[in-house]
Amino acid sequence: RDIGHWKQRLSLLCNTPVVTVFLSTLTPKFYVALTGTSSLISGLIFIFEWWYFQKYGTSFIEQVSVSHLRPLIGGVENSPSVPGFSANNGENETNRQSLSECKVWRNPLNLFRGAEYSRYTWVTGKEPLTYYDMNLSAQDHQTFFTCDTDFLRPSDTVMQKAWRERNPQARIKAAYQALELNNDCATAYVLLAEEEATTIIDAEKYFKQALKAGETVYRKSQHCHPQNSQHEAQLRRDTNVLVYVKRRLAMCARKLGRIKEAVKIMRDLMKEFPLLSMLNIHENLLEALLELQAYADVQAVLAKYDDISLPKSAAICYTAALLKARAVSDRFSPETASRRGLSTAEINAVEAIHRAVEFNPHVPKYLLEMKSLILPPEHILKRGDSEAVAYAFFHLQHWKRIEGALNLLHCTWEGTFRMIPYPLEKGHLFYPYPSCTETADRELLPTFHDVSVYPQKELPFFIHFTAGLCSFSAMLAVLTHQFPELMVIFAKAVSITCVSQT
Numbered sequence: 003r004d005i006g007h008w009k010q011r012l013s014l015l016c017n018t019p020v021v022t023v024f025l026s027t028l029t030p031k032f033y034v035a036l037t038g039t040s041s042l043i044s045g046l047i048f049i050f051e052w053w054y055f056q057k058y059g060t061s062f063i064e065q066v067s068v069s070h071l072r073p074l075i076g077g078v079e080n081s082p083s084v085p086g087f088s089a090n091n092g093e094n095e096t097n098r099q100s101l102s103e104c105k106v107w108r109n110p111l112n113l114f115r116g117a118e119y120s121r122y123t124w125v126t127g128k129e130p131l132t133y134y135d136m137n138l139s140a141q142d143h144q145t146f147f148t149c150d151t152d153f154l155r156p157s158d159t160v161m162q163k164a165w166r167e168r169n170p171q172a173r174i175k176a177a178y179q180a181l182e183l184n185n186d187c188a189t190a191y192v193l194l195a196e197e198e199a200t201t202i203i204d205a206e207k208y209f210k211q212a213l214k215a216g217e218t219v220y221r222k223s224q225h226c227h228p229q230n231s232q233h234e235a236q237l238r239r240d241t242n243v244l245v246y247v248k249r250r251l252a253m254c255a256r257k258l259g260r261i262k263e264a265v266k267i268m269r270d271l272m273k274e275f276p277l278l279s280m281l282n283i284h285e286n287l288l289e290a291l292l293e294l295q296a297y298a299d300v301q302a303v304l305a306k307y308d309d310i311s312l313p314k315s316a317a318i319c320y321t322a323a324l325l326k327a328r329a330v331s332d333r334f335s336p337e338t339a340s341r342r343g344l345s346t347a348e349i350n351a352v353e354a355i356h357r358a359v360e361f362n363p364h365v366p367k368y369l370l371e372m373k374s375l376i377l378p379p380e381h382i383l384k385r386g387d388s389e390a391v392a393y394a395f396f397h398l399q400h401w402k403r404i405e406g407a408l409n410l411l412h413c414t415w416e417g418t419f420r421m422i423p424y425p426l427e428k429g430h431l432f433y434p435y436p437s438c439t440e441t442a443d444r445e446l447l448p449t450f451h452d453v454s455v456y457p458q459k460e461l462p463f464f465i466h467f468t469a470g471l472c473s474f475s476a477m478l479a480v481l482t483h484q485f486p487e488l489m490v491i492f493a494k495a496v497s498i499t500c501v502s503q504t
Contacts, residue, residue: 038479040475040478040479041472041475041476041478041479044472044475045472045476047472048469048472050062104383104436104438104439104441104442105383105384106138106381106382106383106442106446107282107381107382107383107384108142108281108282108380108381109378109379109380109381109382109392110281110282110283110285110286110317111253111285111286111289111378111392111396112378112379112380112381113377113378113380114195114196114199114202114205115170115196115197116196116197116198116199116200116205117199117200117201117202117204117205118377119131119377120200121200122377128448128450129448130376130377130379130448131379131380131448132379132445132446132447132448134445134446135379135380135381135445135446136380138380138381139380139381140165140166140168143165144162144165144166146239146242146243146246147161147165147189147192147239147242147243147246148161148162148165148239149232149235149236149238149239150232150235151232151233151235151236155184156183156184157180157181157183157184157187157190158180158187158189160176160179160180160183161176161177161180161187161189161190161193163176164176164177164180164190164193165193170197173193173197174193174194174197174198176193177190177191177193177194177198178190178194186214186215186218186219187215188212188213188215188216188219188243188244188247189212189243191208191209191211191212191215192208192209192212192243192246192247192250194208195207195208195209195212195250202254202257202258203258205250205254206251206254206255206258209247209250209251209254210251212243212247213244213247213248213251216240216243216244216247217244219240219243220240220241220243220244223236223237223240223241224237241275245271245275245278245281248267248270248271249267249268249271249281249283249286251267252264252267252268252271252286252290253286255267256286256289256290256293261290261293261294262294264286264290265287265290265291265294268283268286268287268290269287271283272284272287282315284303284306284307285315285317285318287303288300288303288304288317288318288321289317289396289397289400291303292321292324292397292400293399293400295403297325297328300321300325301325304318304321304322304325308322313384314361314384315384315389316358316361316362316365316384316385316389316390316392316393317393317397319357319358319361319362320358320362320365320393320397321397322354322357322358323351323354323355323357323358323411324397324400324401324404324407326347326350326351326354326355327351327354327355327404327406327407327410327411328404328407329347329351330345330347330348330351330410331351331404331405331406331407331409331410332404332405332406333406334348334406334409334410334413336413351410352410352414352417355410355411355414355415356414356415356417359415361385362384362385362386362389362390362393363456364386364387364389364390364454364456365390365393365394366411366412366415367390367454368390368391368393368394368398369394369397369398369401369408369411370408370411370412371398373452373454375391375394375395375398376391376447376448376450376451377395378391378392378395378396379391379392379446379447381446382446383439383442383443383446385436385439386439386442386443386446387439387440387443387447387453387454387455388442388443388446388447390454391447391451439456440453440455
C-alpha cells in the first residue's frame with residue numbers, strides 16, 4: 003500500500019511541470035472571464051433560490067437533494083419495524099391533525115358581494131376575493147340552500163343550477179327565472195340581495211322579501227313534516243334559509259346604524275335556534291354590542307362562549323382582552339409600571355393580551371396599524387392572517403374608542419413570544435401553532451396583500467451559501483480586473499500547491 007501511495011505521488015510530481023506550463027499560458031483576461039462568469043452564475047442561482055423560497059417557503063436545491071438525490075445515494079434508512087405498529091401511523095396522525103387545524107370557516111361578518119366587494123372592484127380595479135374563496139362560498143350556498151327535494155318545485159330546480167354557475171350574471175339571470183316560476187322563491191331573493199344589489203338599502207329590501215317568502219315556506223315544512231329523510235332534508239334547508247336571511251337582515255341593520263334593532267334580531271335568532279351555534283352568530287352580536295358600548299352585555303356573552311369546551315376565535319380572545327384592558331388602559335404608563343410594578347388588574351389585562359396574541363399572533367400589527375388592512379375574505383382560517391384581517395377590519399374602531407387600549411397592546415403584545423416555546427413544539431395556553439396557515443391564507447387572501455407569516459422562517463443554508471459564493475466570486479472578478487498580474491500569480495500558486503498536496 004505504501005509503495006502504491008508513493009508511486010501515485012511520484013506521478014503527480016512528474017505532472018506538476020505540465021500543469022505549470024498550462025497555467026503559464028493562461029492570460030489575465032481568462033481569469034477575469036472565469037471569475038466574472040462564476041459570479042454571474044452564482045448570482046442567478048441566488049436570485050432563483052430567493053424567489054423559490056419566497057413563493058414556496060423552502061429551498062429548491064434542498065428539496066431536490068432530499069427528494070431525488072438522497073434515494074439515489076442510499077440516504078433512506080430503514081428503521082426496524084415494531085410489531086403491531088406502522089411507521090406511517092405517526093405521519094398519518096400528524097396529517098389528520100394538520101387537516102383539522104387548517105379547517106376553513108365561513109366569516110361570520112362577511113361583506114355583501116354586490117354592495118361592498120363589487121364597489122371596491124369598481125373603484126380600485128382590484129379583485130378582493132380569490133377564486134378559492136368564492137368556490138368555497140358556492141359550496142356553502144349549495145349546502146345551505148339546496149336539498150334532494152328541489153325537483154318537486156321548479157323554482158328550486160332553477161336555483162340549484164344557479165348556485166353552481168360561475169358567472170355572476172348567469173346566476174342573477176337564473177334568479178329572475180326562478181321568480182317568474184314562483185314569486186315566493188326565498189333563495190332567489192337571497193341571491194339578488196347578495197350579488198345584484200349595489201347598496202345595503204337595496205340588499206335589505208331583497209332580504210325582507212326573502213324573509214316573507216322564507217317564513218311561509220318554513221311554516222309549511224313544519225306542519226307537513228312526515229317522518230322520512232326527504233322531508234327532513236327539506237325542513238333543514240328551509241331552516242337554513244330562514245336563519246341566513248334573518249342574520250343578513252341584522253347585518254344590514256347594523257351597517258345602516260340601527261344597532262339596537264340588529265342586536266334584537268341576533269338575540270332572537272340565537273334563542274330560537276340554539277343548536278346552530280356553529281354559525282357563530284354570537285360574534286356578530288359581540289361586534290354590535292361593542293358598537294353600543296354595552297360592555298356589561300359583552301361580558302355576559304363572553305361568559306357563555308369563552309368556555310374551555312368551546313372553540314375559540316380571535317373575536318372571543320381579543321374581545322376578552324379588550325374588556326380587561328379597558329379597566330386599566332386609561333391610567334397605564336410603561337414608566338410608572340416599571341417603577342412600581344404591575345397591579346393585579348394590569349397583570350390580568352396583560353395576561354389576557356398574551357392569551358389573545360398566542361391564539362392569533364397576526365392581529366396586533368393590524369390593530370396597531372403596522373400593516374395595512376384589506377377587505378376581509380368570505381372565509382377565514384382560525385389563527386391565520388385571514389382571521390386577523392377579518393377581526394381587525396371590524397374591531398379596530400372599538401380598540402380606538404377605549405382610551406389607552408392600543409397603547410397597552412403596543413407595550414405588551416411582543417412579550418407573548420417569550421412565553422411560547424420555540425420552535426413551537428408545544429403551546430402555552432393553546433395547541434401548538436399550526437404550520438399550514440401560510441399556505442391556506444395565500445389561497446384565501448388576494449395576491450396584492452402581503453400575507454403575514456408566523457413564525458418567520460429562517461433562510462435555508464443554500465441561500466446563504468449561494469449569496470456568499472456570489473459575493474466571493476464577484477470580489478475575485480473585481481480584484482482580477484484591477485490587479486491582473488498579481489491575481490494570475492496568486493492563482494498559479496494556489497493551483498500548484500493544491501496539485502502538489504494531492
